[in-house]
Amino acid sequence: MRGFFATLAVACLLVGGVAGVAWGVQVVTLPAPARNDRIVAATVAWFSRFRLVESDFQIDGGRLVHSACVQGRLPVLPGRELERASVLVFGDGRAVVDAQPPLRVIGVRRGEPDTLPLVQLELGGCSRVLGPLLAALVQNERIRIRRTVVAGKAALTVRFGTPRTRITLSFMPKTFKPFAVSVTSHRFRGQARIRLLRLTPNRLQAILLRARL
Amino acid sequence: MTGHVETLPLLRPQTRAVARFSAWLREYGWLVGWWLAGRAVVIVTAYVVNIVGPSGYLKGDLHAHPLGLLASWDGRWYQIVASRGYLLVPGSQSDPAFFPLFPLLLRWLHALGIGYATAGILISNLALVAALFAFHALSRELVGATLARRATTYVAIFPLGYVFSMAYPESIVLGLIALAAFAALRDRWILAAVCAGAASLARPEGLFVALPLLAIAVRRRQTMTPLRRGLALGAVAAPAAGLAAYPLYLAWVLHDPLAWNQAQQAWGRHFSPVGFVHAFAQLPQAVSGNVWVVRDVVCLFLYLGLIAVARRAGVPRAWLMAALAIVALPVFSGTFDSIGRFGLLAPPIFWGLATLGRPRIADTAIRVISIALLIAATVTIPFMYP
Numbered sequence: 001m002r003g004f005f006a007t008l009a010v011a012c013l014l015v016g017g018v019a020g021v022a023w024g025v026q027v028v029t030l031p032a033p034a035r036n037d038r039i040v041a042a043t044v045a046w047f048s049r050f051r052l053v054e055s056d057f058q059i060d061g062g063r064l065v066h067s068a069c070v071q072g073r074l075p076v077l078p079g080r081e082l083e084r085a086s087v088l089v090f091g092d093g094r095a096v097v098d099a100q101p102p103l104r105v106i107g108v109r110r111g112e113p114d115t116l117p118l119v120q121l122e123l124g125g126c127s128r129v130l131g132p133l134l135a136a137l138v139q140n141e142r143i144r145i146r147r148t149v150v151a152g153k154a155a156l157t158v159r160f161g162t163p164r165t166r167i168t169l170s171f172m173p174k175t176f177k178p179f180a181v182s183v184t185s186h187r188f189r190g191q192a193r194i195r196l197l198r199l200t201p202n203r204l205q206a207i208l209l210r211a212r213l
Numbered sequence: 214m215t216g217h218v219e220t221l222p223l224l225r226p227q228t229r230a231v232a233r234f235s236a237w238l239r240e241y242g243w244l245v246g247w248w249l250a251g252r253a254v255v256i257v258t259a260y261v262v263n264i265v266g267p268s269g270y271l272k273g274d275l276h277a278h279p280l281g282l283l284a285s286w287d288g289r290w291y292q293i294v295a296s297r298g299y300l301l302v303p304g305s306q307s308d309p310a311f312f313p314l315f316p317l318l319l320r321w322l323h324a325l326g327i328g329y330a331t332a333g334i335l336i337s338n339l340a341l342v343a344a345l346f347a348f349h350a351l352s353r354e355l356v357g358a359t360l361a362r363r364a365t366t367y368v369a370i371f372p373l374g375y376v377f378s379m380a381y382p383e384s385i386v387l388g389l390i391a392l393a394a395f396a397a398l399r400d401r402w403i404l405a406a407v408c409a410g411a412a413s414l415a416r417p418e419g420l421f422v423a424l425p426l427l428a429i430a431v432r433r434r435q436t437m438t439p440l441r442r443g444l445a446l447g448a449v450a451a452p453a454a455g456l457a458a459y460p461l462y463l464a465w466v467l468h469d470p471l472a473w474n475q476a477q478q479a480w481g482r483h484f485s486p487v488g489f490v491h492a493f494a495q496l497p498q499a500v501s502g503n504v505w506v507v508r509d510v511v512c513l514f515l516y517l518g519l520i521a522v523a524r525r526a527g528v529p530r531a532w533l534m535a536a537l538a539i540v541a542l543p544v545f546s547g548t549f550d551s552i553g554r555f556g557l558l559a560p561p562i563f564w565g566l567a568t569l570g571r572p573r574i575a576d577t578a579i580r581v582i583s584i585a586l587l588i589a590a591t592v593t594i595p596f597m598y599p
Contacts, residue, residue: 019410023465
């Protein structure tokens, strides 16, 4: 019996030693992620959690537009099920469909500059548009976050870009939940207030019915 | 006579060192030669692709370093971990999917002033020569000298072995697995525990070295003292301890011990009992997305065949089980991706191949085809991750 306990004690000691050293070496050697990286990762988490974003935006000081952006596997085109599509539906039923990354826009009206739908998708707060851009930012660049006030609210902001637009995303200082976006391209400038909402089957049906696809 | 006594101490150490070196060279020169040959093939090909080849999906990564090809794909993620630490980005591909031993080594070498990409390539290539020695020593114990020599040569020039020159941890893990088992065979259980723990801290496949360690421990249990039995038991459990140290670290640094699992899901891997059904069901779609997936499917069946050959050659059952787990379990994550690379960590695959190479003509054919495929596979790096 003593032999058994001696065996067990030695085994536990060796296993504990291996685990302890393996854990300790990581703690001592690897850097902890930067605070700004963590904050932006938390913002990406908000975008990955919500598949419906409602937005009120203005472009170039024009009229206020209300929109709803839904994401996911959506039956938006006849006979075709799009994987990871984003559908941005405006109050009047017009819609922009972003079929797959990298951004490809279906539904651009003839004669309309193709940057406009891109700006609209970004101002619409589409989570599968803004989320991956933010995620790429975390992984590729040093992030700068600024404290500011947006629409009378204390906010943190982060700036990032696509080849055609510059985006400033504002989020709450404590929860890191995004609530405002501004987008600038060489032709357009817009601001939006966004709300992340849970996408229920009823909401999805109502939005797709409203859309003129 | 007096003259002899005075001159011998001056000459002897040099003579002895030269004699020892030439004896070592006679015994292991072939191993170093094949290592050099295999690595030269990969490095020269990678350099040529860097200069004149297509950049495929890699684009900027390719030209950031003269051997950018070898620091690409996962190599880039290991560099991110080494330089910035782990960060889980929910819903996106992020670095907790990559185990920590390789980034640790990158960071240590970087502290000496070497860039991360260079450090990664240097570590994996140098680790391979150590791995070849360990693999040869283990193989000699298990399958005999002739087969061991042939199997070690095949490791050095294996077509998928370009990964051993990339900034990936595969060469380290192969070496640690072989050294852990060799140490256990020599009754050096503490060394076995350290190597096995380190192997599973580098790649999850390191866990499966527990099977051969367990078999060795069980076979020798009657002749062991309680202390030695404890050490053996500890060595068998060490891979699990090494593996557990990673989620414990993630819990400490990210407050999420399951960050690895979440990151794996974002990479399209999700283990389930029916995962292999999904893998086969989604194969046509995967092939239409990227035709190179066929390479991994072919590798899976080739590896299973070689494991069967190894079984007929008398390779211990515990090793076969470990190899099967390494090759077949990833299919349960719903994809065939990277199985070709995972198989590099299963020694029985090389023992099986060495068995097939018994006839001289087969041996020559395997060597020639391997080198040709090694060049071709290196050229494909920009188009498909290993």
